[in-house]
Amino acid sequence: MFRLDGKVALVTGASYGIGFAIAKGLANAGAKVVFNDIKQELVDKGIEAYKAEGIDAKGYVCDVTDEAAVNAMVAQIEKEVGVIDILVNNAGIIKRIPMHEMSVAEFRQVIDVDLNAPFIVSKAVIPAMIKKGGGKIINICSMMSELGRETVSAYAAAKGGLKMLTRNICSEYGEFNIQCNGIGPGYIATPQTAPLRETQPDGSRHPFDSFICAKTPAGRWLDPEELVGPAVFLASEASNAVNGHILYVDGGILAYIGKQPK
Ligand code: NAP
Ligand code: GCO
Numbered sequence: 001m002f003r004l005d006g007k008v009a010l011v012t013g014a015s016y017g018i019g020f021a022i023a024k025g026l027a028n029a030g031a032k033v034v035f036n037d038i039k040q041e042l043v044d045k046g047i048e049a050y051k052a053e054g055i056d057a058k059g060y061v062c063d064v065t066d067e068a069a070v071n072a073m074v075a076q077i078e079k080e081v082g083v084i085d086i087l088v089n090n091a092g093i094i095k096r097i098p099m100h101e102m103s104v105a106e107f108r109q110v111i112d113v114d115l116n117a118p119f120i121v122s123k124a125v126i127p128a129m130i131k132k133g134g135g136k137i138i139n140i141c142s143m144m145s146e147l148g149r150e151t152v153s154a155y156a157a158a159k160g161g162l163k164m165l166t167r168n169i170c171s172e173y174g175e176f177n178i179q180c181n182g183i184g185p186g187y188i189a190t191p192q193t194a195p196l197r198e199t200q201p202d203g204s205r206h207p208f209d210s211f212i213c214a215k216t217p218a219g220r221w222l223d224p225e226e227l228v229g230p231a232v233f234l235a236s237e238a239s240n241a242v243n244g245h246i247l248y249v250d251g252g253i254l255a256y257i258g259k260q261p262k
Contacts, residue, residue, distance in 0.1 A: 035057055139182045181243065222249070
């Protein structure tokens, strides 16, 4: 029941990072994977990276905030590959700026990519999923779907909204056998979090690096590959009775008060 043979899976923003790891995992479970990125050079690099893993993925250049481009990409995928059975809304950005210093334009940009885009892409794939008799939508949420922290006001607002968009798609389309769930990763070692792990000029660890390890029971950053099992589960028929759920893959961060400083 964890196999995805015969299914078409679209993972947005999946040239690298979490999206790439999840797409690879879905492919290894049998899915035909398609992905998009903003830049052709990244799509090309992504295709090479998938090929190096023995995966024949199809890549499309598309900015997920551009509704016309998304609709055109989905139509092209349906024509060239098939109806999208599994959508992973992964593409996302973050801006780490104190709220009182963040411009409205910067706030809007994060909301656009992290919240409006999952709406746009989900809206584009749902009609064909209904016609086909069902589908799976997986939204990549965050610790910030539950918690706030300094400098990430736009991101937390977007990811909190994405949690509720997930629940609303579940509510509105469950009757059409569409399951919409979220994955809430903890702190994952990817380019997005690289600035939080940089070695300091004096050779010490970034303060945030030490902080997150103290907040994670296992005392470490998580790897993108550790999201693959949860993603395959939520993409497969094994989760047909799971709907509107945010599966936190955080190593226990949300359950833990944090390690007492020595
Ligand atoms: P990442 O390394 O920054 O990768 C993000 C991907 O999204 C990139 O391929 C990026 O492409 C693409 N993207 C950004 N804006 C796009 C747009 N408008 N249209 C199409 N593609 C776009 O981030 P990540 O760490 O893999 O994170 C992936 C997702 O997981 C995000 O939603 C993030 O919020 C979420 N997340 C990350 C963590 C973590 O600790 N890393 C934890 C929880 C949740 P470009 O390079 O062309 O911009
Ligand atoms: C940050 C991090 C986090 C992670 C992730 C945690 O600056 O706090 O980037 O936001 O990306 O979302 O779940």
